[in-house]
Each structure stands twice: as structure tokens, then as C-alpha cells.
Amino acid sequence: MVSPAQQHAHPFTDIIRTLLREELPSLIELRHDLHMHPEIGYEEVRTSGVVLRELSNAGIAHVAGLAGGTGILAHIPGTGPRAIALRADMDALPINERSGQPWSSKTPNRMHACGHDGHTAVLVGAARVLSRLAAQHPLPRPVTFVFQPAEEGGGGGKRMVDEGALNGTRIGPAAEEIYALHGWPELAIGTIATRRGAVMAASDRFEIHVIGRGSHAAWPHQSADPVLCAAAIVTAMQSIVARNIDPLDSAVVSVTVIESGTAFNVIPDRAVLKGTYRSLSETTRATLERRITEVAEGVARAHGCEARCELLRCYPVTANDDGAVARFEQVARETFGPERVNTLPAPVMGGEDFAFYGAHVPACYWALGLARPGTPFPALHAPDFDFNDDAIAVGVELMCRLAVQEPARR
CATH class of the missing domain: 3.40.630.10 (Zn peptidases)
Structure with missing residues (x-):
């Protein structure tokens, strides 16, 4: 046959x-x-x-x-x-x-x-x-x-x-x-x-610099703690895909690097978050970029800090x-x-x-x-x-x- x-x-x-x-x-x-x-x-x-x-x-x-x-x-x-x-x-x-x-x-x-x-x-x-x-x-x-x-x-x-x-x-x-x-x-x-x-998805990167005010770890009330702020940003960013993207669409926001501090008894004055965001359309890509910036800046203000966001488009x-x-x-x-x-x-x-x-x-x-x-x-x-x-x-x-x-x- x-x-x-x-x-x-x-x-x-x-x-x-x-x-x-x-x-x-x-x-x-x-x-x-x-x-x-x-x-x-x-x-x-x-x-x-x-x-x-x-x-x-x-x-x-x-x-x-x-x-x-x-x-x-x-x-x-x-x-x-x-x-x-x-x-x-x-x-x-x-x-x-x-x-x-x-x-x-x-x-x-x-x-x-x-x-x-x-x-x-x-x-x-x-x-x-x-x-x-x-x-x-x-x-x-x-x-x-x-x-x-x-x-x-x-x-x-x-x-x-x-x-x-x-x-x-x-x-x-x-x-x-x-x-x-x-x-x-x-x-x-x-x-x-x-x-x-x-x-395959668009593959992009973000880097968020959280600027606060350092102090002795024993007197946290004198600081604007960028570590606490960075942690809150990480948590808040998990809402972007869950609440800002159509459930029938696909997107990813992943924080993969957190850098801050040099000593156990010092609250530092800054922290850095790095990660990636992925999307399958230009509309979703733009939404992720807007919300990453809004969430980071808004959470930072609530913690008495400042967030500076750098978004790098890599692969479409x-x-x-x-x-x-x-x-x-x-x-x-x-x-x-x-x-x-x-x-x-x-x-x-x-x-x-x-x-x-x-x-x-x-x-x-x-x-x-x-x-x-x-x-x-x-x-x-x-x-x-x-x-x-x-x-x-x-x-x-x-x-x-x-x-x-x-x-x-x-």
C-alpha cells in the first residue's frame, strides 16, 4: 500500500x-x-x-x-x-x-x-x-x-x-x-x-530602582525603608496579570532579582528589582509597561520612597x-x-x-x-x-x- x-x-x-x-x-x-x-x-x-x-x-x-x-x-x-x-x-x-x-x-x-x-x-x-x-x-x-x-x-x-x-x-x-x-x-x-x-512571546526586561532613606536597623522609624518597599512592589506586581490582563490572553510579569543592603544592622537607602515581562500582542505589551510603572511608583510613594522604572524592549x-x-x-x-x-x-x-x-x-x-x-x-x-x-x-x-x-x- x-x-x-x-x-x-x-x-x-x-x-x-x-x-x-x-x-x-x-x-x-x-x-x-x-x-x-x-x-x-x-x-x-x-x-x-x-x-x-x-x-x-x-x-x-x-x-x-x-x-x-x-x-x-x-x-x-x-x-x-x-x-x-x-x-x-x-x-x-x-x-x-x-x-x-x-x-x-x-x-x-x-x-x-x-x-x-x-x-x-x-x-x-x-x-x-x-x-x-x-x-x-x-x-x-x-x-x-x-x-x-x-x-x-x-x-x-x-x-x-x-x-x-x-x-x-x-x-x-x-x-x-x-x-x-x-x-x-x-x-x-x-x-x-x-x-x-x-x-513565542515578546520578551522584555524591567529594572526598578527604589530610593528611600537609610538608618540604623534599631531605629527603623528614622528610615524610609527601600527593602520593605521593594517587597511590597513585588507583591503588588502580581496583581497586574491577574487583574489588568484579559483572562483569555497570556502574559507574564516575573521579578527575578532583588538587590539591597550590605550589613545586617543597617537599613539601606536603596534597592533594585529586576525581571522580565512577556506578552503576545502589542496592546498587552503596552498595558504591562504602563502598569509596571504605575504600580512601582504608586507603592513607592505610599512607603515614602521613590521608584524609577527602566523598561527595555528586547524581542518582539x-x-x-x-x-x-x-x-x-x-x-x-x-x-x-x-x-x-x-x-x-x-x-x-x-x-x-x-x-x-x-x-x-x-x-x-x-x-x-x-x-x-x-x-x-x-x-x-x-x-x-x-x-x-x-x-x-x-x-x-x-x-x-x-x-x-x-x-x-x-
Whole structure:
């Protein structure tokens, strides 16, 4: 019996799978090498060098030195006038690894705890397979490969866009759409998922400086205690999501840092609160900003203190384009069958700087399943996380199939 995926097989399916089987062992080795040598945002010097070596060995045109020095764009020609872009993030996190793998990090307080080593290996693999395919058959459109630094809070995606990753000024023609994956511990290995609209939240930061009046701890009546005030602000801020945001909407306000004082017997004269606020729309984002400021300033006044609020917008909402999602789902079902293609039930309140690409061209951010049957998979950013090598082939094949799909008519 012929499966639905076989009925709609792309003419390049067999050759892509043959080339992928040949490339896969070295891609797993590459992933392990990257995992052993993690580098945090804007410090991905060795990682960038490894990617450049792989591109050069494959004869793929590229430009380096973007986004502070470690960003890379690569290009494979095609017959169409505009390119499809495929993106991977390369940076690690400041975490001490406890995965116990033979390829564990060799650098203290550096770890690929978010799977960017896997993302990079997948995109290198897609570039190598597509380069070999293009030597035999013209691709239907050019492909731009975006190897990006500093996704983990550094805004590397914005810098790549600002420096020409999508507009054709650095290499190849302008991109007409872009796709990116993320390893997903909650999804079963061999499956994939995405959703229309918001997929990741806007991720922003606040810092509140509470200015009071210090005194001896034995004479608190002579103080305007910023510690007490800061504690009251933390408590009051919990009402923002509960009482100012529609219950059917989603938002987060989390205070994660409290700094104050230097001695047990001294009431200090100031305190600092730091944290994050997350939202899924510009309206909710603006409401959170207004209420964080109002609550902090109002509570501070009630305690005889002053609150100075600094709000920093970091990453916008990562929103998938309906058309890009439709094309992704069609290709994914044709490639793997409908039973392996899922819909993410809701957005995730984490942030992702892939949002900056989607502000310029239609974008689709998709989840690549990592979970092994019957075994809980470590969470992202956990010290025992390790990307599942069995997911590499799925990621490479789908990236290649997206690249060889005929461009959408507009």
C-alpha cells in the first residue's frame, strides 16, 4: 500500500535521502564537536570558524563577519529571482553541564543547553546536501543560509537583518521567506509541529530602582525603608496579570532579582528589582509597561520612597505567517506523512529573536521533536540537556524539502 507521503513525493525526495544518509555520520560528529566547545553570544569565534570550514569544503559561497564578527551568510544559486532563507542560531549558555555525555562541554560555565549545536549541525547538513543536489539538478530558487550569533538575549537576529541577511545586499538575491527550527523536548522524536500566528512571546526586561532613606536597623522609624518597599512592589506586581490582563490572553510579569543592603544592622537607602515581562500582542505589551510603572511608583510613594522604572524592549512577538505555515505543513506532510505533523496547541512564553526576520519577510518557526519513547527528556536550559542526534536527519531532510519546493505564486 502506498502512503500519502509516497503518493505526493517530490522528484528530489530519493536523492535528498541518499545524500543525507551519506552525510549523516559526519553531521553527528560535527554536532558533538560543537557541543564540546560551546561559546556564548558574540563569542562564537571557534563555532563560526567550524561553519566556515564546512562551507568552504563544500564549495558553498559565503560571507563572514556579520553581527559583531561571528555571523555568516551562505548562498547556493537557483533559477528563481528570489531566495528562500534558512536560519540557525549558534550560541550557547553560561551553564555548567551535567549531561554525563562523552561529548560534554570542555569549558566551565558554558553549555549548549538550548540545542543550538543541533540547529547549526542541521543547517550545515542542509547546505551540504543542497550543494551536492545543485551540482546535479538546478534548484528552483536560490537558498540563503543564515548562521546567527547571540540568540540568547543578545539580539543577534536583529543585527543580521540590519546588516543585510535578507535584502540581498551581502550575498545572493533578496529572500522572499524564511524558516527556522528549534529542538522541542515535549515532542516525540520523528515528529514536527508549528502553528499560525504567535508562537513565542515578546520578551522584555524591567529594572526598578527604589530610593528611600537609610538608618540604623534599631531605629527603623528614622528610615524610609527601600527593602520593605521593594517587597511590597513585588507583591503588588502580581496583581497586574491577574487583574489588568484579559483572562483569555497570556502574559507574564516575573521579578527575578532583588538587590539591597550590605550589613545586617543597617537599613539601606536603596534597592533594585529586576525581571522580565512577556506578552503576545502589542496592546498587552503596552498595558504591562504602563502598569509596571504605575504600580512601582504608586507603592513607592505610599512607603515614602521613590521608584524609577527602566523598561527595555528586547524581542518582539515571534509570529508565524499564515502562508508560510501552510507551505511548511504541505511540505512536511508530503515528506513524512500527516501523522507526523502536529499543531502546537498554544504559544510559548519564551522569547526568540527569529521575530526580527518575520518583521521583514513571511516566516515560519517550527518545532523538531526530541523526546525518546517512554523517557522524560531534559528541559531546555537544564544542565542535563543534550540535543537528540536522531533528530538531525529529520531536520536536514525537511529543510532541504522546503528549499526545493517551488516558490509560492504571489
